Amino acid sequence: MIHSLSGGVIADNMPVTFAKVDILGMPYWYIAPFKVEVGEKVLAPYKEGRLVEGIVLKVETCSPQTAPVPLSRAKFLERAANV
Numbered sequence: 001m002i003h004s005l006s007g008g009v010i011a012d013n014m015p016v017t018f019a020k021v022d023i024l025g026m027p028y029w030y031i032a033p034f035k036v037e038v039g040e041k042v043l044a045p046y047k048e049g050r051l052v053e054g055i056v057l058k059v060e061t062c063s064p065q066t067a068p069v070p071l072s073r074a075k076f077l078e079r080a081a082n083v
Contacts, residue, residue, distance in 0.1 A: 021054035041081035
């Protein structure tokens with residue numbers, strides 16, 4: 001493993017799937033722990049931990065180094081909204 005200069009450890013380079021989700025008219029990035037597609041409705045954590053429905057705008061698979069948001073701050077999608 002490689003240690004970063006800030007004292008953390010850069011973990012595996014395993015690919016991570018992110019979904020850009022429109023929530024109340026604003027785009028947010030979430031880790032997608034299940035398969036999602038553009039246009040799909042999902043439930044995602046929002047302010048104060050409540051779940052809200054959003055629409056997937058974009059799906060990207062990237063490494064931790066190229067993620068659209070830091071993995072340590074990223075939240076996970078809860079589930080598809082129609083389930």
